Amino acid sequence: DAGVTQSPTHLIKTRGQQVTLRCSPKSGHDTVSWYQQALGQGPQFIFQYYEEEERQRGNFPDRFSGHQFPNYSSELNVNALLLGDSALYLCASSPEGSAEAFFGQGTRLTVV
């Protein structure tokens, strides 16, 4: 079992550009959540997907959007990048009904 995998591992973008981050959940997991972790801070919840729909959303602007595919993999899209979007973006998966979250290694996004 490969666990939760995220791609790419590192990314550098210019302010104003758009970015897409990808996540494949752990085998058997159908719920995917995305988090943003700024340097020295704890992760902040962005949104959660289940059955290809956004089920919950944290306090993030509409520039942050996502998608879940029939195979449960997910994408996080960020439009009109700001310098403050530079962070480690973490994906977590869990099986429906379970509380335990399993995290990927994250994507380090740098906006210059």
Next chain:
Amino acid sequence: KQEVTQIPAALSVPEGENLVLNCSFTDSAIYNLQWFRQDPGKGLTSLLLIQSSQREQTSGRLNASLDKSSGRSTLYIAASQPGDSATYLCAVEGPDQTGANNLFFGTGTRLTVIP
């Protein structure tokens, strides 16, 4: 709004010492509490999960306790090793302002175990 605090922010101990990391949360209406380990620039590894009805969980040299009524949890690490050096994050699962479930994280305790 749920606030999770971890004290201390950083801790250095000599190898072999037992240590305790602290986590407090403001809203006791939680479903569970989870302790994670994070190595620099990496993702989170789940260490222990305590359901709200439980008082403690143990895994190897790790023991986590939960006192929901007082809003506190501790992570006890016995006989620390240099490989334990990492940031330890506490997270509680509970309802946010909209009533939906959410994971609320502390800012972590950065542990250094000195050989």
